[in-house]
Amino acid sequence: MSAFVVTGTDTGVGKTVFAAALTGALRAHYWKPVQAGLDDGGDRDHVAQLSGVDPAQVLPEAYRFTTPCSPHRAAELDGVTVDLARLALPEARPLIVEGAGGALVPVTRQTTYADVFAWWNLPVIVVARTALGTINHSLLTFEALRARGITIHGVAFVGDANEDSEATICSMGGIKRLGRLPHLERLTSQSLAVAFAQNFRITDFT
Ligand SMILES: Nc1ncnc2c1ncn2[C@@H]1O[C@H](COP(=O)(O)OP(=O)(O)OP(=O)(O)O)[C@@H](O)[C@H]1O
Ligand SMILES: C[C@H](N)[C@H](N)CCCCCC(=O)O
Numbered sequence: 783m784s785a786f787v788v789t790g791t792d793t794g795v796g797k798t799v800f801a802a803a804l805t806g807a808l809r810a811h812y813w814k815p816v817q818a819g820l821d822d823g824g825d826r827d828h829v830a831q832l833s834g835v836d837p838a839q840v841l842p843e844a845y846r847f848t849t850p851c852s853p854h855r856a857a858e859l860d861g862v863t864v865d866l867a868r869l870a871l872p873e874a875r876p877l878i879v880e881g882a883g884g885a886l887v888p889v890t891r892q893t894t895y896a897d898v899f900a901w902w903n904l905p906v907i908v909v910a911r912t913a914l915g916t917i918n919h920s921l922l923t924f925e926a927l928r929a930r931g932i933t934i935h936g937v938a939f940v941g942d943a944n945e946d947s948e949a950t951i952c953s954m955g956g957i958k959r960l961g962r963l964p965h966l967e968r969l970t971s972q973s974l975a976v977a978f979a980q981n982f983r984i985t986d987f988t
């Protein structure tokens with residue numbers, strides 16, 4: 783049964799929306815180990831709304847911090863010391879796990895998400911924008927993951943088509959293009975499921 787980590791080239795690139803689509807398509811479980819910022823309910827709530835899976839498959843976070851900033855700092859601001867042992871992977875499968883921000887975001891002052899991905903030993907999907915600047919951010923992300931021996935399953939683009947940037951990232955990075963989620967004017971569980979089915983191949987994830 784499949785399990786993937788979803789990381790991104792930055793915060794706000796569309797990891798949660800892509801992860802919700804993939805969770806729905808695979809009828810998977812979803813886990814966001816560390817949520818920093820609770821004002822809008824957090825990524826878990828968004829995935830519960832957008833994926834269409836049974837809410838019980840949207841697993842509780844290991845840590846929930848108040849402030850929408852880097853998890854290492856959000857933990858400090860809440861007076862919490864992160865125990866990495868609590869980030870051990872749940873056993874549920876299929877499983878989609880979402881990081882926070884980009885691959886080198888600190889979980890603690892000593893440990894980045896990429897370090898944790900290496901420990902989990904799961905294939906990683908990189909979510910990348912299509913907008914200008916994405917080539918640099920994407921290639922840097924691949925380098926950081928590869929430097930830790932992490933398997934990159936592929937890149938999922940989010941945004942309007944940018945054929946040359948997408949092709950350049952995949953050829954120079956030596957990475958499989960999984961597809962591209964277009965910007966959806968009305969983002970609902972239904973519109974997202976349709977867009978995922980039209981733009982990705984489920985067999986790439988099974
Ligand atoms: N395909 C899309 N169509 C419409 N809106 C989108 C799409 N993808 C992302 N968004 C919107 O863009 C914003 C950022 O997306 P998202 O929350 O998925 O980013 P993220 O990479 O998960 O960020 P974080 O680092 O905070 O986890 C959200 O408001 C989301 O609803
Ligand atoms: C608060 C935000 N939405 C994410 N949860 C965390 C993003 C951390 C980014 C840290 C950084 O790269 O500067």
Ligand SMILES: [Mg+2]
Nearest residue numbers: 797798825880
């Ligand atoms: Mg997110």
